[in-house]
Amino acid sequence: MTPRQDSAVPKLRLRGVTKRFGANVVLDGIDLDVAAGESLVVIGGSGSGKSVLLKCILGLLRPDAGSIAIDGEETVGLTGRARDRVNAHIGMLFQGAALFDSLQVWENVAFGLIQGRRARRPEARARAMECLDQVGLHPRVADLVPAELSGGMQKRVGLARAIAARPDVVFFDEPTTGLDPIMADVINDLIVATTKDLGATALSITHDMASATKIGDRIAMLYKGRLIWVGPAKAVFDSGDGYVDQFVHGRADGPITEEAEAEA
Numbered sequence: 443m444t445p446r447q448d449s450a451v452p453k454l455r456l457r458g459v460t461k462r463f464g465a466n467v468v469l470d471g472i473d474l475d476v477a478a479g480e481s482l483v484v485i486g487g488s489g490s491g492k493s494v495l496l497k498c499i500l501g502l503l504r505p506d507a508g509s510i511a512i513d514g515e516e517t518v519g520l521t522g523r524a525r526d527r528v529n530a531h532i533g534m535l536f537q538g539a540a541l542f543d544s545l546q547v548w549e550n551v552a553f554g555l556i557q558g559r560r561a562r563r564p565e566a567r568a569r570a571m572e573c574l575d576q577v578g579l580h581p582r583v584a585d586l587v588p589a590e591l592s593g594g595m596q597k598r599v600g601l602a603r604a605i606a607a608r609p610d611v612v613f614f615d616e617p618t619t620g621l622d623p624i625m626a627d628v629i630n631d632l633i634v635a636t637t638k639d640l641g642a643t644a645l646s647i648t649h650d651m652a653s654a655t656k657i658g659d660r661i662a663m664l665y666k667g668r669l670i671w672v673g674p675a676k677a678v679f680d681s682g683d684g685y686v687d688q689f690v691h692g693r694a695d696g697p698i699t700e701e702a703e704a705e706a
């Protein structure tokens with residue numbers, strides 16, 4: 443996939459994306475544009491559809507209806523080599539880092555280069571070392587295995603792997619889950635720095651508002667499968683929407699609670 447130079451073409455464009463599992467509608471007609479170089483964060487509670495949205499964009503799930511275009515190219519229905527070609531330009535930081543226990547740290551970072559791009563091990567290791575340095579890890583970490591690392595260090599390794607292939611788009615799945623507030627802030631800073639260094643478009647999903655407002659240019663809130671608010675990150679705490687306000691301020695009382703009680 444060769445990125446288009448036309449700035450009018452969004453990096454990601456979703457139109458009418460719908461996904462259901464049986465009678466449960468998880469995504470209900472999602473329309474969303476993400477510009478090249480922009481960082482968009484999708485927030486929402488558990489079961490709101492954030493992870494399903496990410497999987498549909500990645501091609502891990504096929505939506506029941508709608509369009510998902512990357513650089514203007516329709517990706518819904520792509521399989522095999524065509525899907526691999528698109529995903530070769532995408533980096534991913536998984537929740538919990540998702541490192542391979544049996545591989546050394548540098549091999550984890552270089553996994554996509556070696557397995558996906560058939561890079562030679564010496565060149566792949568050199569790139570891995572560059573990425574580890576970018577996320578603030580000492581060279582000696584390269585030859586350790588994940589079990590020898592703290593949770594924060596594992597998350598840094600996951601970030602190094604996500605940027606190793608110099609992707610155009612990077613997805614972040616709950617990037618600060620399980621981290622203490624200080625390490626979470628370190629990871630947020632690294633996400634901002636590394637994506638800007640790459641010039642990459644970022645799409646993140648999280649329920650951590652400190653993370654969302656730090657890494658996002660814009661924030662979108664999913665509720666019951668629909669985007670109920672999209673706006674600048676700095677405006678999310680004063681959105682004027684009752685559902686958004688309750689979620690971002692962590693209030694027990696509000697329309698979300700009332701609807702949940704009414705459905706119970």
